[in-house]
Amino acid sequence: MPEPLLSLSGVHTHVGPYHILQGVDLAVPGGGVTALLGRNGAGKTSTLRTVMGLWRASAGAIRFAGLEITKAATPDLARGGIAYVPETMSVFSDLTVRENLVLAARAGPPDAARLDWILTLFPALRTFWSVAAGVLSGGQKQMLSVARAIVEPRQLILVDEPTKGLAPAVVANMLAAFAELKRTETTILLVEQNFHFARSLADTVAVMDNGRVVHAGRMAALAADDGLQRRLLGLSLDSHQ
Amino acid sequence: MRFLRALLSDDLPRSRALSAILVAIFLGLLFAPFLFSGSQALNAAAKILYFVVLAASYDLLLGYTGIVSFAHTMFFGIGGYGAGLALYGWGPSWSSVAAGTAIALVLSVALATAIGLFSLRVQRIFFAMITLAVASVFAILASQLGWLTGGEDGRTYQVPPLLRPGFRLFEGEIGGVAINGRIVAYYLLLVTALVLFLAMLRVVNSPFGRVLQAIRENDFRAEAIGYRTVLYRSVANCVSAAVATVAGVMCAVWLRYTGPATTLSFDIMLDILLMVVIGGMGTLYGAVIGATLFLLAETYLQTLMGAISRATEGIPLLPALFHPDRWLLWLGILFIGSVYFFPAGIVGRLGRDR
Amino acid sequence: MSASLDTTLKPVVPPPDWLPLALAPVLALAALPLVGSPATWATLTLAGLAMGMMIFIMASGLTLIFGLMDVLNFAHAAFITLGAYSATLLLGPRSDWLGADSLVLNAGALLVMVALASAVAAAAGFAFERVIVRPVYGRHLHQILVTVGGLIVAQQLITAAWGPVQVALPLPASFRGIVLVGEVAVERYRLVAVAIGLVVFAAMLLVLNRTRIGLLIRAGVENPEMVEALGYRIRRLFVGVFVAGSALAGLGGVMWGFYREALTPGMGLELTVLVFIVVIIGGLGSVGGCFVGALLVALTANYAGFLAPKLALGSNIVLMVAILLWRSRGLYPVAKR
Numbered sequence: 001m002p003e004p005l006l007s008l009s010g011v012h013t014h015v016g017p018y019h020i021l022q023g024v025d026l027a028v029p030g031g032g033v034t035a036l037l038g039r040n041g042a043g044k045t046s047t048l049r050t051v052m053g054l055w056r057a058s059a060g061a062i063r064f065a066g067l068e069i070t071k072a073a074t075p076d077l078a079r080g081g082i083a084y085v086p087e088t089m090s091v092f093s094d095l096t097v098r099e100n101l102v103l104a105a106r107a108g109p110p111d112a113a114r115l116d117w118i119l120t121l122f123p124a125l126r127t128f129w130s131v132a133a134g135v136l137s138g139g140q141k142q143m144l145s146v147a148r149a150i151v152e153p154r155q156l157i158l159v160d161e162p163t164k165g166l167a168p169a170v171v172a173n174m175l176a177a178f179a180e181l182k183r184t185e186t187t188i189l190l191v192e193q194n195f196h197f198a199r200s201l202a203d204t205v206a207v208m209d210n211g212r213v214v215h216a217g218r219m220a221a222l223a224a225d226d227g228l229q230r231r232l233l234g235l236s237l238d239s240h241q
Numbered sequence: 242m243r244f245l246r247a248l249l250s251d252d253l254p255r256s257r258a259l260s261a262i263l264v265a266i267f268l269g270l271l272f273a274p275f276l277f278s279g280s281q282a283l284n285a286a287a288k289i290l291y292f293v294v295l296a297a298s299y300d301l302l303l304g305y306t307g308i309v310s311f312a313h314t315m316f317f318g319i320g321g322y323g324a325g326l327a328l329y330g331w332g333p334s335w336s337s338v339a340a341g342t343a344i345a346l347v348l349s350v351a352l353a354t355a356i357g358l359f360s361l362r363v364q365r366i367f368f369a370m371i372t373l374a375v376a377s378v379f380a381i382l383a384s385q386l387g388w389l390t391g392g393e394d395g396r397t398y399q400v401p402p403l404l405r406p407g408f409r410l411f412e413g414e415i416g417g418v419a420i421n422g423r424i425v426a427y428y429l430l431l432v433t434a435l436v437l438f439l440a441m442l443r444v445v446n447s448p449f450g451r452v453l454q455a456i457r458e459n460d461f462r463a464e465a466i467g468y469r470t471v472l473y474r475s476v477a478n479c480v481s482a483a484v485a486t487v488a489g490v491m492c493a494v495w496l497r498y499t500g501p502a503t504t505l506s507f508d509i510m511l512d513i514l515l516m517v518v519i520g521g522m523g524t525l526y527g528a529v530i531g532a533t534l535f536l537l538a539e540t541y542l543q544t545l546m547g548a549i550s551r552a553t554e555g556i557p558l559l560p561a562l563f564h565p566d567r568w569l570l571w572l573g574i575l576f577i578g579s580v581y582f583f584p585a586g587i588v589g590r591l592g593r594d595r
Numbered sequence: 596m597s598a599s600l601d602t603t604l605k606p607v608v609p610p611p612d613w614l615p616l617a618l619a620p621v622l623a624l625a626a627l628p629l630v631g632s633p634a635t636w637a638t639l640t641l642a643g644l645a646m647g648m649m650i651f652i653m654a655s656g657l658t659l660i661f662g663l664m665d666v667l668n669f670a671h672a673a674f675i676t677l678g679a680y681s682a683t684l685l686l687g688p689r690s691d692w693l694g695a696d697s698l699v700l701n702a703g704a705l706l707v708m709v710a711l712a713s714a715v716a717a718a719a720g721f722a723f724e725r726v727i728v729r730p731v732y733g734r735h736l737h738q739i740l741v742t743v744g745g746l747i748v749a750q751q752l753i754t755a756a757w758g759p760v761q762v763a764l765p766l767p768a769s770f771r772g773i774v775l776v777g778e779v780a781v782e783r784y785r786l787v788a789v790a791i792g793l794v795v796f797a798a799m800l801l802v803l804n805r806t807r808i809g810l811l812i813r814a815g816v817e818n819p820e821m822v823e824a825l826g827y828r829i830r831r832l833f834v835g836v837f838v839a840g841s842a843l844a845g846l847g848g849v850m851w852g853f854y855r856e857a858l859t860p861g862m863g864l865e866l867t868v869l870v871f872i873v874v875i876i877g878g879l880g881s882v883g884g885c886f887v888g889a890l891l892v893a894l895t896a897n898y899a900g901f902l903a904p905k906l907a908l909g910s911n912i913v914l915m916v917a918i919l920l921w922r923s924r925g926l927y928p929v930a931k932r
Contacts, residue, residue: 016459054820078826090821092814094929103810106826148825309739359919365735366667366879370871371915377868378912385905507864511747518740561755570755573747580740581730 003066005030005187006051006156011060011070013050020046022211023060028156028204033178033188035202035219037195037233042208044191045087048158051189052084053077065155079106083149087160087191089141093134097125097144100133104148111152118147121177139170146177156187163194175200195233199223207232248439250446254526259591263526266533270431274424275416284495287427289536290434291491296516296528297441298484303514304523305445306477307457308365311510312356312372315379316349316482318504320489322383323348325396325499333399342490346483353482357475380505395500404429404494430491437484442525444480453477454523511569515576521586530587535572542568615926619890626898634778639897645785647893648792649854653847653866654873654885655799656840662816662880662929664833665735666728669742671844671870673749676863677719678712678845679852680757683764685711701767705787705853712849713842719749720841724834746864754860761859764852788850795843796886803882812836816880816929869896872911876918878925887926891918 004027013021021043028034036044049055051062053074062070069077078084092100101110101118119126122143128136133144142162149157162178163171171194178201182188192198198205198219205222207215215222215232222228246253254260269276273286299313323345327337356375360368383390390396402408408422418424444450456463456470464470493499503509512535520531543565550563562570583590623640630636657671685708695701727745731737770787773780803809811832815822819829844863851866852858873892877884892911899910918926 052824054824073828074820074823075826075828078824084824086821086824090818092817092821094813094817095810099810103807103814103822104825303736307736309736359916359923366661366665366739367875369667369739370875374868374872374875374915375912377865378909382906382909511743514740514743558755564755566759567751567755569747570751573744573751576747577727577741577744580737580744584737 002030003063004028005065006189007063008047008051009061009063011047011050011062012058013046013055014058015046015055020211021050021057024050024208024211024213026206026213026216028187028189030155030187031185032203033182033190033201035198035205036189036191036208037193037198037205038208038214039234040193043211044208045160046211047208048084048086048160048189048191051077052082052158054084081155083154083157085145085149085157085159085162087164089138089145091133091136091141091144091148094132096130096132097136098129100144100148101151104151107152114153115151118151121180122147122173139166139173142166142170142174143177146174150181150186153184154186156189157181158189158191160191161193162190163192163197171197195229250439250442252442252446252525255588256591259526259530259588262530262591266529274427275418280423283423283427285536285540287430287495289533290427290430291488291495292513292516292532292536293529294434294437294488294491295485296513296520296532297438297525298481298488299513300517300522300525300528301441301445301481301484302477303517304521304527305450305457306453306474308361308474308478309369310372310478310481311369311507312352312376312379313481313485313513314505314507314510315372315376316353316485317489317492317509318380318383318501319345319349319352320486320491321493321499321504322390322489323486324490324493325398326389328400328493329396329398333401335401338401338490338494342487345486345490349482349486350479353479354475357471357478361471361474361478376505376510377507380501380507383505384501391500393501395498395503397498400426400494400497426495430495433487433491437487438525438529441484445525449473449476457523515572517586518576519572519579519586521588522584524585524588527586527588534587538572539568542571546571612927615884615887618926619887619894622891622894622898626894629902630898634780635901637779638781639901640894641779641781641785641789643894643897644890645782645788645792645854645893646897647890648789648796649847649850650866650869650873650893651792651847651886651889652795652843652850654870654877654889655795655882656843656847657870658874658877658880658882658885659812659816659836660840661874663812663836664732664819664829666732666738666837667742668728668837668840669739669867670723670727670745670749671840672863672867673746673753674716674720674723674841674844674863675848675851675866676753676858676860677749678716678848679764679858679862680753680762681715681845682708682712682849682852683757683762683858686764696768698769701769704767705770709791709846709849712845714845716845716848717838717842720838720844721834723841724837728837750860750864757858757860759860761857764849764856764858766853766856770853784853788854791850795846799882808832808835869911872915876915876925878922878927878929880929881925881927884925884927 006028008024008026011021011024012019024043024047026036026047036047038044046055050057053069053072057070060070061068064077064080064082069080072080092103095103101115124140125143125147128140133141136144146159146162149159162174166174175197178188182201188201190198190202202219205217205219206213222232254263270286270290274283277283277286295313295317299310302308302310302313320342324338324341327341327344331337331340356368356371360371384393399405403422404426405422408425410420410425414420445453452463452468452473456468456473460470489504492503496503516531516535517528518531519534520529521527546563546568547565550560550565553559553563561567579586626639627633627636630639653671653675657668661667685704723745727741728738731741766784770784773782775781803813811822811827815829815832823829848863851862869892873885873888876891877886877888891914895910895914896907900907922928
């Protein structure tokens with residue numbers, strides 16, 4: 001079995017007085033989508049933030065593409081091929097859509113063909129090309145946030161709840177875009193509350209509770225096992241959404 | 242012992258060394274009129290008294306609530322001018338002192354409330370900036386409204402007869418010292434300082450004080466638990482302002498003079514900041530030690546620096562750096578050092594041994 | 596489907612917020628009947644504009660430093676003073692240029708002094724960021740305390756170097772005196788100050804809106820974490836902005852020094868009060884707000900100084916309170932994460 005693209009072993013994270021991650025073990029195989037599920041406060045967002053170097057792991061090891069990155073700084077991780085789409089979207093609201101994307105292309109002007117491809121994934125962004133990102137709708141901000149993460153090819157994308165609070169039509173657009181992205185062999189670590197969304201995309205799945213990964217396996221297996229779903233995910237997930 | 246414990250609101254000094262220093266300061270202040278001769282020493286002791294109150298009330302804000310204010314001297318000044326101008330305008334009676342104090346307290350609390358309303362909702366930094374702006378404008382206004390305040394010269398006035406140097410409490414002497422009005426005034430200050438200090442100790446150890454500290458540690462969490470942080474901060478701001486006002490009254494009564502240089506100047510604000518940080522933020526005992534140390538340093542450090550300055554004459558720059566007027570330079574460096582290396586100040590350094 | 600997205604989710608684009616921009620002209624017009632004489636009014640207005648430009652230059656650095664890294668640098672005052680004092684270093688060597696009856700030589704001297712002031716303040720800012728500010732990033736209380744400590748030390752060092760008494764900073768000969776435009780007496784140096792202020796403002800807008808660095812600064816003001824997640828080292832950006840902000844403080848300081856033609860060690864701190872009011876009025880972190888705020892504060896101070904001299908400074912507090920009642924985070928609040 002090849003080494004996973006990203007792996008966490010025994011990762012602990014403290015934020016202020018709180019012990020949030022309590023020994024996370026997680027393997028994200030390259031080239032597919034891994035869904036990270038669990039109820040609110042289980043530590044999913046904290047896991048992404050710790051991988052991205054926004055919070056510092058107090059113990060344990062994180063490896064990415066064969067390198068130890070536990071102590072790496074956020075900008076170095078981004079340069080090394082990890083992109084981050086935070087839960088709060090965090091588009092730069094004072095900047096236009098264009099400026100947001102220009103900034104995201106760190107190496108130079110964005111590649112025209114790739115940009116064109118992104119704008120076909122998210123046509124709304126083309127329409128509002130010169131509009132300040134702050135006035136976009138929630139869904140459009142989310143599209144921009146994802147677009148910003150993929151404007152340059154990245155090996156691994158960390159995505160935190162891309163469907164949160166979105167209208168069904170936008171969720172469908174998002175799903176199509178991620179499916180397209182998946183076809184380009186980009187590895188995605190997807191935190192999601194919407195089980196339907198996660199099931200449609202993910203190959204592997206990990207479920208977190210109380211700062212630990214309590215289940216890991218094939219998505220297909222979890223999707224087929226109602227009892228396991230109920231036990232792991234409880235009532236907090238609405239599988240009919 | 243149980244009585245002492247109750248008096249100190251169960252908040253005893255945490256180490257032997259600290260207790261010893263505090264007891265020494267207390268005894269020194271208690272017997273100052275008999276231990277040190279001359280009005281110079283008594284003036285220094287009285288200054289320590291009202292600066293202990295001032296620094297402690299500032300610590301209530303800075304150390305216990307984590308708010309940086311630059312308006313503390315404004316409240317100090319309001320107290321000073323309140324009592325001073327009342328004595329000047331309405332004659333040297335106790336009712337003047339009382340009325341002046343009352344007016345000053347009302348003004349201080351109103352101002353503190355207004356400033357809090359405007360800035361405590363937003364960010365700590367906002368509060369720091371707004372207090373700096375308001376306080377400096379207040380200081381300039383005070384010096385410009387000459388008809389009322391006496392301008393830059395300030396006002397000199399008489400105090401009630403009981404507190405005048407010519408007054409004798411009784412004929413005899415104690416320990417060779419005649420008990421005149423100055424000594425009565427000194428003990429009036431001492432009792433006031435003690436009462437205020439113990440009251441503040443009570444406040445910080447009350448449930449209210451614990452909430453303040455919780456807010457300082459994590460205001461989001463405190464808010465989430467359901468405390469209205471803005472309200473708590475505003476009340477703390479008002480209490481702190483009120484105590485500073487009384488410290489101003491103490492200063493005005495003792496000096497028999499009130500002017501910008503003794504109350505409102507930004508230099509005094511920096512002095513208070515230095516006292517609290519060097520003494521130790523978040524512990525009222527730190528304010529006692531900080532104020533005492535600072536005021537002693539003000540006198541003795543300058544003497545020492547004068548000696549160094551003379552000794553280094555001929556070497557470029559050094560004499561200028563050790564000029565007695567540059568003593569704040571060295572305290573400033575000490576201040577930065579303490580923020581970095583021992584943020585709990587001297588009290589933190591002395592540690593805890595229980 | 597994408598078509599329906601475009602139409603159904605069309606953002607309601609709010610019109611640009613022009614209202615604060617109207618405040619300064621409205622204030623100026625409102626003051627006209629109160630002042631009475633149009634000539635006096637014109638002189639006061641120009642004085643206000645000149646003062647506003649200088650305050651803006653000093654305040655813009657502070658507001659950017661704050662916006663980008665949440666550092667409120669109380670020692671900004673020291674850079675103002677330091678800039679002004681360092682210009683006096685050239686008084687000896689270049690006095691022939693200053694006194695010469697030649698606009699070119701005078702302007703050259705002014706330029707060199709201004710450049711020196713900015714450079715010295717920039718260097719001091721670089722050192723200050725390294726030694727004083729860096730260890731306490733992200734800790735607000737400590738930051739405020741440490742920069743206040745830095746202010747005390749810097750002010751004392753300046754006093755030690757140049758002495759506690761007032762130092763003269765004479766204007767080059769060509770920029771002294773007045774020109775009469777009709778009945779209006781226009782001080783030459785005020786025109787120069789307005790011109791320099793406008794150039795600085797235009798340059799800042801250009802950098803912020805047209806360059807990558809500018810985009811990064813604007814993005815960083817809003818969300819430094821996300822800028823890092825995109826692969827930029829925000830620390831480096833911040834050092835740059837800190838140095839540039841300090842240079843602006845020095846520039847503002849020397850301009851103010853020429854305006855007053857005299858320097859004192861406490862001048863930076865006195866100006867900081869106005870600078871803080873401007874930054875608060877404008878909205879912490881907003882350059883545009885800072886510009887409007889500076890004009891408002893300076894115009895108010897000048898009109899009030901003429902109408903009710905004793906209350907001139909109080910008028911700025913009234914202005915600040917009025918603005919905060921209207922917009923509690925300042926004219927142009929900066930979106931924060």
